[in-house]
Amino acid sequence: MNKNKRGGLSRYSQLLVPLIAILVLVIFNLIRDPSFFSVGLTANNNGDPVLQGNLISILNGASELVILSMGMTLVTAACGGQDISVGALAAIAGSVFVKVLKSGGSISPLLVLGGFLMCCAVAMVFGAFNGSLVAFFNIQPMIATLILFTCGRSIAYWINGGATPTVASPIINAIGSFIPGVPIPTPILIVLLMGGLFALLFRFTTLGLYIQSVGINQSAARLNGINAVGIKLLSFVILGVCCAVAGMIGVSRLGLINHETLLINIEMDAILAVAIGGNNLGGGKFKMIGSVLGAYAIQALTITLYAMKVPSTDVKAYKAVVIVLLVVMGSPVVKEAADRVTKRIRAARRSGTEKEAA
């Protein structure tokens, strides 16, 4: 029983790093400004009640990153590599979304739904393209996705043919900002929805087991009847859907798409989130919740730096320092050292209680 319990706890030990990171940021901010995380209810310019505060900013701002890191986790686990084209693909998806919205006169809910389905479909096709390069042709994921990384934003531009097309509609505003009457930013709700979908997917299908099996030992997985190629492809297609959702949120936030800057450099943050979440970038076992926490930690860091009014030129340096610390904290060397220390403490405690008992 005791053994089982310990096994159960250690299953979550990989979440330690992102949790500590978030905790440290929380404490640091509370010391700096005790009211940092206070959340208030105000009325926005439409007169609707909305929640406001740094906590909301962090949760809201991280939405796209969280969704992308969910998908990135799957690709990483199944293929042992990362997709660096997620930002570009999100731009393509966003561009398709805008294109559809601009196609039909007035923006109706049906048109928005059509736009979303369309951008999902396009993103899935591109995801399948990436996936087939990786799964069929055994190209390293980073190399395979380098193609879309390089040309994706040009494709996004080409779809709309204009540099920064805008779309204005209450429906778009409801997706990217607030649904009238609901004080929680919609992107947060979409993240919850995506999280729920993934939870259901893992609960009611064997996707998790298959992805991990393929990621750990493709040959063995194949000999147990798992379609390894299909699973890899599937992971990229799912990531494509994540890109579509992220792209849609990104576009809806401001009702505008800038192909060059929409979710720019987010691929690196998504990969980082996966790594901070304690997932092996070489594939295999994964914990999606780890990546999610990692993503929130990264966003919390960004917001903290803004709140500290760090000069523009220094922001990257600060970020780099913190990230180096996080990655080192999660490294095998440090983990082993930590393991040794806890073991020693445990042993000391055990001998202590034994002595007491004696």
Add this chain to the structure above:
Amino acid sequence: MKKLIAVALVIVMCLSLMPAAFAADDVIKVGVVNNPPSESGYREANVNDFINVFTKENGYDASFFYSIKNDEQLSAARQFITDGVDYLLISAAETTGWDAVLKDAQEAGIGVFLFDRMIDCDPALFEAAVVSDMAKEGETAVGWLLDQKLDTYNVIHIQGAMGSDAQLGRTGALDEQFASGKMTKVVQQTATWDEAEAKKIVESVINSGDAFNVIYAENDGMAKGAVAALDEAGITHGVDKDVIVMGFDCNKWALRELQAGNWNYDGQCSPFQAQVISDMIHVLEAGGTIEGLNESKQVISVEKGFDARTITEEDILTYGLGEDVTVG
């Protein structure tokens, strides 16, 4: 039979080449080396401007090449020289590496005009450079802001990608005000031209509770991001409202925001250099010389700043870039 066909083909080919050979005498051959239109809304307008000015109707035979890579631009320029263009128009991807090509052009008797971007070289190698003065754009905007005669200036300054020409120019004038103490810097942060990032920066200021009454965003997109944050927080903005909103680039949709009174100011960064160059070419073709140039041979584009209170529909249609707003 075969021979006959061959002869016929040769004749057809010669005939088809002849108009081009004759045409060379009365049209002006121009090679344009530019950055690709996908780069930005500004570039798109810039590319279209050249396409619209250097037309057959205006007496030009123009070829265009677009790349963001300097070496590709260089080889394209060489190709234009080989093709025997009369004028070479260049917006270089990088400021260096052009000396040899420009010398070749000069030796071939080709007139070179630089536009939009300067090249590090001897001004003797080109006829004139038609460029924007980003610093002046900043001064115009800050001058407008001072004219508003606010009691206090608490400014949120959202910067573009650090080190870019536009950022340096548009930041300079405002930094002077911060240094002199006339304006107070609430926050100065780069959003690297990213709209969403600009929104986060403003959000964080709102969350901190610091007072501000001016948002100075170094392009339209970031201004839009900033405004989104204000809207969500229930802070009014625009003409005679709590916060003054300033942007740059004069996208059509941004000028519409001005027109609706949601924003206060938008500074122009003119992508329209083609007409100026065309005029100068005509002067040269007529055997004249371009007058009024200083040592650096720079011709600064005339750039305006628009005030929400005075902007007209005509301004929007004339100076606005990109497509117009469709209201859904």
Add this chain to the structure above:
Amino acid sequence: MKEDIVLTMRGICKIFPGVMALNDVDFTLRKGEIHALMGENGAGKSTLIKVLTGVYPKDAGEIRVDGVEEAITIRSPQEAQNYGISTVYQEISLCPNLTVAENMFIGRTKGGTVNWKAMEKRAGELLDSLGIPARPRQQLSNCSLAVQQMVAIARAVDTDCKVLILDEPTSSLDDKEVEMLFRLMRDLKARGVGIIFVTHFLEQVYEVSDRITVLRNGELVGEFEVEKLPQVQLVAMMIGRELENLSVIKKENPSAAAKKEVRYEAKQLSSTESRPFDFYIGKGEVNGFTGLLGSGRSESVRAIFGADPVTGGEVTMEGKKVRITKPLDAMKNGIGYLPEDRKRDGIIADLSVRDNIILALQVLRGMGHPISRAKAEAFADEYIKALVIKTASTETPIGSLSGGNQQKVILARWLLTHPKYLILDEPTRGIDVGTKTEIQKLVLKLAEEGMSVTFISSEIEEMLRTCSRLIVMRDRNIVGELTGDELTQSHVMHTIAGGGGESE
């Protein structure tokens, strides 16, 4: 320290969470001897080696080596090497795409510069003196496994080595290659190197070793001179009980098997890796493929399972024509396959024992029908008990189990699918004697219950004990089929060697 002793380990203890891996173990190695370290899986052989090479820190005890006054502490394999202790592991840890000479000297050059000529000359001399059939400039991957292993040994020996540890060096070599390796070992022995030889092959121990140290359950059983320890007694010591006579395992009557209905039949089956062949197996029959390594025996069963792309042939399952082109097809037809290379094709190392056990059944049920946690737990518990799998919990990653227990988990995986036809390719390789017997018994029991089993093993003895029909392969072709009285070691040998089977 006595003159001829190069290494002593005294009272070595090593504790892992919940397990006493080594308890007060002594070990002595003399100059110029080959010393076999024997024990079942989990007896502590690997742990002892890892303590000696600094992979694990020891929890108690002392280690002394010749030439150092006080007891030493070894913190890393590099330190071990500095003390003259070199290891050649089961999996060869060289770089296949470098040359032989480069592999021998990589990481050992001084000051970052390399004198290629001198390096190749030195390598050539060393290879010659050790009688290793390789040229310095040959790419390593072009050498046979045995030669690669010998290069690894040459590399180890060249670093002024007093103690050479060979961890299962022969498990992937054929007889000729083993003989070559033994020659090298004897040569090194003559030069005064003390060799620790870890292996599962009893015959090899008796062929080459001078002394044997036996471990059981992390404790020292004793140290013996080879001549004074009969083989049967050694096995008894290893498994801790008097050895049942393995050959008494009851095998079914071959004539009865022949009459049984055919369960699986293939006609001119071929894959990208195997030539067309005919094959059948009856209900409740145990048959086997035998032949030398590379004879095509593994490739044949892989074709049956659809593990390699199938290129032709007709397959019937219980009289019905079926199409088997990929593993899932085979599984759906009730075929299970325990692959030859457990690490590469069998285990999903980081996944738990539970997930590894349910994997095949889960795949058969389909993606939309996951086995519930509770049910999976129950399945795992059932088979852990049934097959006596030694694991801390169902949650333990399979990779941390000993080889024999990993093999049992894979076996459990297939048994859980209740196959009609089970293919076992080398199920007993690298496994201790006790487990071997268990697996053999299990095979016969399953057959008795009606399961068809195809069994492959490099040990002919083992096949003779379990199979009622042997298909003999040579050079990727079936060259004979032996049943009944033909099932003798010499008969099989002759058939494998060619032209002998019938003449006797």
